Amino acid sequence: MQLPSALLEQAVNEFSKLPGIGKKTALRLVLHLLKQEPEKVEAFGEAIVRMRNETHFCQRCFNISDSLLCTICANPMRRQDTVCVVETIRDVIAIESTQQFNGTYHVLGGIISPLDGIGPDQLHIEPLLKRAAGGAITEIIFALNPTIQGDTTIYYIQKKLQPSHIRITTIARGIAFGGELEYADEMTLARSLQHRMPVEQLKV
Amino acid sequence: MQLPSALLEQAVNEFSKLPGIGKKTALRLVLHLLKQEPEKVEAFGEAIVRMRNETHFCQRCFNISDSLLCTICANPMRRQDTVCVVETIRDVIAIESTQQFNGTYHVLGGIISPLDGIGPDQLHIEPLLKRAAGGAITEIIFALNPTIQGDTTIYYIQKKLQPSHIRITTIARGIAFGGELEYADEMTLARSLQHRMPVEQLKV
Structure with missing residues (x-):
């Protein structure tokens, strides 16, 4: 041109x-x-x-921020004892838009992916472990994309967190709302059977 | 969000x-x-x-330019006696990329469209008439989109150019290369029949 x-x-x-x-x-x-x-x-x-x-990265959670602490970490109404671990800032924005989470975040900046040359040291895992060691956290919720790398990252961090009394969870996996069984992959379908839940929990 | x-x-x-x-x-x-x-x-x-x-608009043709005259108007290798009239700078770029035109341009900045409140005075028609009156132009080729407004604009300018010895033409209209008759609109098909051309001209 x-x-x-x-x-x-x-x-x-x-x-x-x-x-x-x-x-x-x-x-x-x-x-x-x-x-x-x-x-x-x-x-x-x-x-x-x-x-x-x-803009900076929040000193505590590595979210994007206009000051030292991001608006979420600095908000006294947010629960500092519940930390949701995500891969990117985009995931923070996605979860915030559900308006269902009242805790704080920790942005890893990626996931462990040896094929892409990304090991634990390239991610903000160490600061997460330090936050956990501080003793103020009671639950860590992993909200990583459900892939092999995502699961590896969860497994790695969970190992590092032991021994601890912190409850470690991950967001539920299964058939997406509006999705069709017919088109779900085997892994998803198998897991959704394995982790079947009481019908009463379906109430919105 | x-x-x-x-x-x-x-x-x-x-x-x-x-x-x-x-x-x-x-x-x-x-x-x-x-x-x-x-x-x-x-x-x-x-x-x-x-x-x-x-960036400025070229003083002569209203193409975009880094100096008073655009690179096309300032190029002594381009024929100043053949002027291609187009609607926008984008059309100049499209025609230039065919590498088939060695004349100069005149960018109208739009077409006459009363419904959108665009009359002849909002367009660079007057400067075109002045260029034509200068006597150095032998052919004006209209390369406007083939719509009612495009045709109206051609008709309006052509009227204003009379009487003159300048040859006034428009780019050929018909079925696009690779197009299918079945999906051509009636107007295009009717015109392509009306303006049928000798098979010899198909040679590339």
């Missing part, structure tokens, strides 16, 4: 570095910005740069 | 103002940027702001 302006081309190149954005989409976005008021485009550029430069 | 950081939220909001980008995609893009080096994110922001602030 030949572009008539070097500056335009540079902006298109920058946009097309983003995941899922090809050259054509990038051009569409850039031409859209070209039609906006200069102040609006400046606000756009500034918001992105500030977001990168001025 | 509740986000744990106001700065993150602002960046997500800015991204989701772009066409075709929803909140979830915006979050994915922003979290991607968050993982990049600060310098890279600054380069991204700067490229966008510079593109908006430092």
Whole structure:
């Protein structure tokens, strides 16, 4: 694609570095910005740069934060004794949007995946163990994606936590609401049979 | 969607103002940027702001340009006597990528569309008429989308150009290469019959 302006081309190149954005989409976005008021485009550029430069990771849970502690850790209404362990910030946002969890989080920053060269040391596992050793935590809920790597990560951390009186749980696995048995994989179906639950619990 | 950081939220909001980008995609893009080096994110922001602030419209053809004349108008190898009239910069890029056109362009900035409140005065029609009156143009090729508004625009400009010795043409209309007759609309099919052409012209 030949572009008539070097500056335009540079902006298109920058946009097309983003995941899922090809050259054509990038051009569409850039031409859209070209039609906006200069102040609006400046606000756009500034918001992105500030977001990168001025956000931190929460000292306690590694969630993204504007200050030392994230809004969840700093909230006295949230239970500090219940910690939900997740892989990414995106998972925090997903769980928060259910409005069903009133504890705090711990963002690992990934899962143990030797094939991708990610071992325990690359993750925020050590700070989690320290938090647990502090004695204020009564339950750790693992909310990792149900894959072999996810299970390995849970197993590894659980081992490290022993001996301890902390209750260690994982989110329920089974057939998703609205899902169809016919299309469920064998592993999921087998586990959902194995962990069958009393019908009374279905009440919403 | 509740986000744990106001700065993150602002960046997500800015991204989701772009066409075709929803909140979830915006979050994915922003979290991607968050993982990049600060310098890279600054380069991204700067490229966008510079593109908006430092590009101009070409004085002659209203294509986007880094200087007073765009690279096409300023190129002595391009025929200044043949002008291709298009709706947007995107159309210039599309025609340029065919590498079949060696003339210059004139970007109208839209087409006459009374329903959207766009009349001839909102478009760069007057400058086109002035270019034509200059006497250096021998052919004007309309490359507008084949719609009622496109045809109206051609008709309007053609009227304004009379009397003149300039040859006025439009890009061929018919069944697209690889298209299927079965799915062509009646108007296209009727026109393609009406403007049937000698088989010899099919040679590529």
